[in-house]
Amino acid sequence: MNIVSSFSKNITVVFFILVSFSLQMQAQESNSYYETIVENMGLDMLEANLQQHTDFGSKDPGTEALVNSFNWLKSTYEEWGYEDISIDTFNYSGNECYNLIVTKTGTHYPNKYVIIDGHYDTRNGPGANDNGTGTAIVMEIARMLKDIDTEYSVRFIHFSAEEVGLIGSRHYVENTVVPEAHDIQLVFNIDAVGGVNGMTNDIIVCERDESAPNTNNAASAAITDTLSNLIQLYSSLNTEISYAYSTDYIPFMEEGYVITGLYEKNETPYAHTPNDIIENMDLDYFKEVAKGSLGASLYFTRAYETTDIEEIVDIEILSAYPNPVSAILNVQINNFEQGHKLRIMNQQGQAVFIQDLYMDTKIDFSEFPNGLYFLVLETEDGEPLVKKINKIG
Ligand SMILES: [Zn+2]
CATH class of the missing domain: 2.60.40.3080 (Immunoglobulin-like)
Structure with missing residues (x-):
């Protein structure tokens, strides 16, 4: 989470708990293929990547840790066999910063994109929760989706300089997305989903667009209800609906795109401090968020199963x-x-x-x-x- 507006959240959250109960829609139907993929996700890999991201140290703009973290992300995707990897370079306060954009091409709608993103920069600390958690989950979704057919194209994006004011995501939206008129199905942002050690962490907040422009708000509400249902289907977590604020979906929603996002219910008291370390979060909760996020991503990207049974079709007939x-x-x-x-x-x-x-x-x-x-x-x-x-x- 970005520091600017994280204070007003708790006041309104009570109201949204009440609202969210009335908005629970009929549960999405479970998909046994998706269940199998979620069961086989690499929870050890997930944890190792969280650890690695944390070990780089405080990833503020201008630090070697931020550059090292970027190089690690890029080389990891290359190792996994991703080939369409691009770097969105921008300048913040005299420092060159980099967004990493990894694209997987869809089988049916190659020009329509589902964006799955999280920022990898941190502020004044190693940022295990904010946002090593989102970083590791985006990575693991990408690793699991690598060899699975998806109807939509997918962009896995690791934004930089989020903590200093959504600089990286705004740069990408203003200089690439809008000028190139990208056709985006939805933006799914994951930021700070580690929970708090010692607390009961069993609820994840699903965030929807409630701000101007309003043209995209209904679609965001619908996709966020769907996200909520999918999280409950593919993880042990309960959900709440709340409003989107202060992270990398903002520049997208301001341009009229449809967004949704995840944020922890128990908010870490260690954000933007040297104590935002793995020991202060709840690893089991983090893994459940990852499962739910993967299940949701399979649905959002319209992942589908292929088999070895031969297809014999004469399209003339x-x-x-x-x-x-x-x-x-x-x-x-x-x-x-x-x-x-x-x-x-x-x-x-x-x-x-x-x-x-x-x-x-x-x-x-x-x-x-x-x-x-x-x-x-x-x-x-x-x-x-x-x-x-x-x-x-
Ligand atoms: Zn964050």
């Missing part, structure tokens, strides 16, 4: 859209041949939908559990056409 699908799948068949069956098979080989063939068929997937399905069309010569369909939602 069979097309199906949208894919992934959340509700209605439109199936179009050319070279119409009467008397054949259209089936939807699940991964266990069970037919969950059978219908006589029509030229254009709508299949309602909304009641099917999330996951991978196969659209199977029998043809005259006996070789069925098979198309993989991913159900999300």
Whole structure:
């Protein structure tokens, strides 16, 4: 968190606890594929990266620690096999600072981006909680997503000079995002999610845009409700909804983009001091936040499963859209041949939908559990056409 406006938070938080209960929506449906990924996330890796980030020391602008931290982040992404890595350089108070931007290209919407970000600079201390926690979680999400197909492109961004006034994120938004008119699905910011040692840390605050301009506020509220549901689905934590303030989503929301974010419920008393160390936070809580964040990121980026089962599709004959699908799948068949069956098979080989063939068929997937399905069309010569369909939602 940036220092400027962290004081007024507690006063209004009580009000938002009351509001948040009435805003709890029906739980998002669990996705067994996402559950498996979350179960397999590298909690040791997460902790090691938190430790490494902390060990660099106080990462204020102009310090060697900040540069070392940046170089470590960049080389780590390179080791993981990320190739689209760019550096956004800016000047703060005579010091060169660097935002790190790592891009993963989406399969269906390569020009539409989900941004997952956290600042890596610290203020007057090693910043284990603020924001080693967000840094390590963004990294681990990126590591887990590396070889998973996502419908949207993803940008993992480590901003610098947040603590001195959101300088890095503002520079990126003003000099890259706005001039290049980036198409951003949402910005998911993670800042200070370590909890407080000795306290009961079991609630995470999900933050939504409640400030001007108002055009993007409803979308932010909706995505924040979704975030809240996903956190509860993929972690042991409870959630509260509150308002966004004083961290790197601000420059995005001021430009009309849709944002959401996470912030700890029990606020560390050690922010921006030499005592913001791992021993003063709650590692178990931090790991639960990481699980929830990964589950949410899988959903936000529309990650989907691929299998080794061969897909045999003659697009001259069979097309199906949208894919992934959340509700209605439109199936179009050319070279119409009467008397054949259209089936939807699940991964266990069970037919969950059978219908006589029509030229254009709508299949309602909304009641099917999330996951991978196969659209199977029998043809005259006996070789069925098979198309993989991913159900999300
Ligand atoms: Zn922070």
